[in-house]
Amino acid sequence: MALKTGFVGLPNVGKSTLFNALVENGKADAANFPFCTIEPNVGIVAVPDDRLDVLSNLSKSTKMVPTTVEFVDIAGLVKGASEGAGLGNKFLSHIREVDLIIQVVRCFEDDDIIHVDGKVDPIADAETINSELALCDYAQIEKRMERLGKTGRKAGEEKIKHETETAALERIVAALEAGLPARSVALTKEEQPMVDALTLLTSKRVVYAANVSEDDLADMGASNEFVRLLREKAAGEGNEVVVVSAQVESELTDLPVEDRLEFLEALGVKEGGLKSLITTAYKCLGLRTYFTSGVQETRAWTIREGMTAPQAAGVIHTDFEKGFIRAETVGYGDFVDCGDVNTAKEKGKWRSEGKEYVVNEGDVMLFRFNV
Secondary structure (H helix, E strand, O other), X not given: OOEEEEEEOOOOOOHXXXXXXXXXXXHHXXXXXXXXXXXXXXXXXXXXXXXXXXXXXXXXXXXXXXXXXXXXXXXXXXXXXXHOOOOHHHHXXXXXXXXXXXXXXXXXXOOOOOOOOOOOOHHHHHHHXXXXXXXXXXHHHHHHHHHHHHOOXXXXXXXXXXXXXXXXXXXXXXXXXXXXXXXXXXXXXXXXXXXXXXXXXXXXXXXXXXXXXXXXXXXXXXXXXXXXXXXXXXXXXXOEEEEEOHHHHHHHOOOOHHHHHHHHHHOOOOOOHHHHHHHHHHHHHOEEEXXXXXXXXXXXXXXXXXXXXXXXXXXXXHHHHHOEEXXXXXXXXHHHHHOOHHHHHHOOOOEEEOOOOEOOOOOEEEEEEOO
16 A cells, blocks of 8 residues: 655646656665556656665575655646636646645745745745645535535435535534534544545645745754744644755765765655655655565555555455465564574564554564455
8 A cells, every 4th residue: 555645736846856856866775676657647666764774684685675655756836726827727736645745844044046036035925835635525515505406305314314415514614614624523424535535636635845045954944944833834734844855866866875874864864755754754644564575575555554464465466465374573673683583483572463453663573364
């Protein structure tokens, strides 16, 4: 279950520069993965994870396969897009498919790069984007409620379903009119799938990518007033801010992979923007990583927090879930301490777990199944 994220932002904020650099850097991060750019605005990159190298070396694996993230550079989202400006609603089909929105916000001054509104104002930029998304949701809900109204003669169970959905949509409309996103509205277990079917844009989690100059990376924007204001806004919304520099990420693409860490360290930075963004995205969406590791290959798998062993097995193949017998597992730290499976078994760290076992972050798994 690969994570899919959409990059949005106003013109001249560095969105496409950051997108292109992250895709190029992600391609170089894992030698054995067949990367691709599906379209000019879509790229698949490896999720950076040092644990893969460690497990691969311990298991003497022939192949190492990271889990992936799909990045989509979504064009056409400008002020007035909901009314046809820019590319109008053409961006909608792309953005509705993503799991999370990365909103690139300009937090740097540069007289050579003209801001679309004449001045750098990250709060106004973010509010412009959020307003356009909300207006699109409002229009979609209106259409849906019209259709529900036309089927008012329904009786019995169908009538109850329509009334339930209408009540949920009315609460979301009230939230949108109050300047709140759809995700702020509490929904019942009956209402949730009905609303999910609409793929409302403001129901998606948002990560703000504060695009700063090279000089502001060392302290992660702590001395940048624009970043401070953006962090305040994000905290009030329950969203996250990741400080990145499209300029630095672009410069990294020109360096050999082995020189990139040294370059970042010289800037006083511990990790690149790709790892920071993906780590934050995983946190926001409640995603976890588990591993399978053997002589043939070591591979990372993405699951949702709370998934049981059979569900995690189903991410590999549906037959694994259908015919699940048991899972044999050891925590990543214990596996590294032991050095191999046999030692883990001798020390009692290698466990057998049943259908109710909830997979933990970093578990090394072996599934037994029969179909």
